[in-house]
Amino acid sequence: MNRTSTTDAIILRNSRIGDIHKRVTMLTPDQGLLSAIAHGAYSRKGTLRGVTNPFCYGRCYLYTDPVKQSVKITDLSVHEFFPGLRESITRFYSASLWAELLLKTFGGGGQSEPLFTLLLSALRALDSAVDFSPVTIQFLWRYLETGGLQPELDACAACGRRFPPSDHRYYDSRCAGFACSQCTDPAICPALSPGAAAYLAHSGGLEFSRALQIGLNAAASRNARRVLYRIVQDVAENPLNTLRIGGSLL
Numbered sequence: 001m002n003r004t005s006t007t008d009a010i011i012l013r014n015s016r017i018g019d020i021h022k023r024v025t026m027l028t029p030d031q032g033l034l035s036a037i038a039h040g041a042y043s044r045k046g047t048l049r050g051v052t053n054p055f056c057y058g059r060c061y062l063y064t065d066p067v068k069q070s071v072k073i074t075d076l077s078v079h080e081f082f083p084g085l086r087e088s089i090t091r092f093y094s095a096s097l098w099a100e101l102l103l104k105t106f107g108g109g110g111q112s113e114p115l116f117t118l119l120l121s122a123l124r125a126l127d128s129a130v131d132f133s134p135v136t137i138q139f140l141w142r143y144l145e146t147g148g149l150q151p152e153l154d155a156c157a158a159c160g161r162r163f164p165p166s167d168h169r170y171y172d173s174r175c176a177g178f179a180c181s182q183c184t185d186p187a188i189c190p191a192l193s194p195g196a197a198a199y200l201a202h203s204g205g206l207e208f209s210r211a212l213q214i215g216l217n218a219a220a221s222r223n224a225r226r227v228l229y230r231i232v233q234d235v236a237e238n239p240l241n242t243l244r245i246g247g248s249l250l
């Protein structure tokens with residue numbers, strides 16, 4: 001067994017072990033979610049203290065102890081810190097929402113490399129975003145695609161009828177897709193407006209930074225977020241704490 005290894009990583013979560021050690025959970029391109037111990041990272045003099053915080057992106061050096069079956073971080077060379085995430089509470093909560101979603105769905109169930117690339121693109125965009133909304137919409141919509149979970153926008157998931165351009169689509173958990181008003185109860189299923197649907201259909205196929213240049217009015221943006229939050233919580237099979245705590249901001 002190769003005891004030392006290196007990987008690119010984006011830190012998603014920290015938790016405390018004892019007084020000074022840190023358990024670090026990160027997304028990697030080739031191993032999905034990975035958990036490792038950063039010894040002394042909570043002590044004032046710990047060399048890993050400042051480089052193992054959430055959303056740091058860098059090259060992580062690991063040592064695997066085959067006897068203890070534990071992995072520790074020996075060094076982390078940070079490429080990007082994303083300081084802009086800590087300058088805005090909506091940016092920070094948005095990134096926290098993505099991290100919670102990835103942690104609760106074990107990397108989305110799909111391949112980890114596209115997910116890693118997606119998260120990195122989204123963090124770079126969010127770091128300096130004036131408006132967090134299009135970034136979080138693009139992240140969540142593409143996250144669903146990466147995991148093969150993106151609902152069909154063209155036709156009703158229940159009856160197969162194609163949606164006329166002016167129709168709302170109703171997200172129905174029972175079929176994990178968008179249904180027409182005939183097949184579902186519009187009173188209880190969140191409606192995706194025609195404008196928001198057209199935006200997702202058009203922008204979802206574009207390169208990430210190009211998609212952020214596509215205009216979306218505030219009402220359609222809010223609508224798309226609300227529907228996506230419902231869908232990803234369905235995927236997570238649980239309410240997301242970030243939305244419970246920071247929902248009014250997001």
Ligand SMILES: [Zn+2]
Nearest residue numbers: 156159180183
């Ligand atoms: Zn239908």
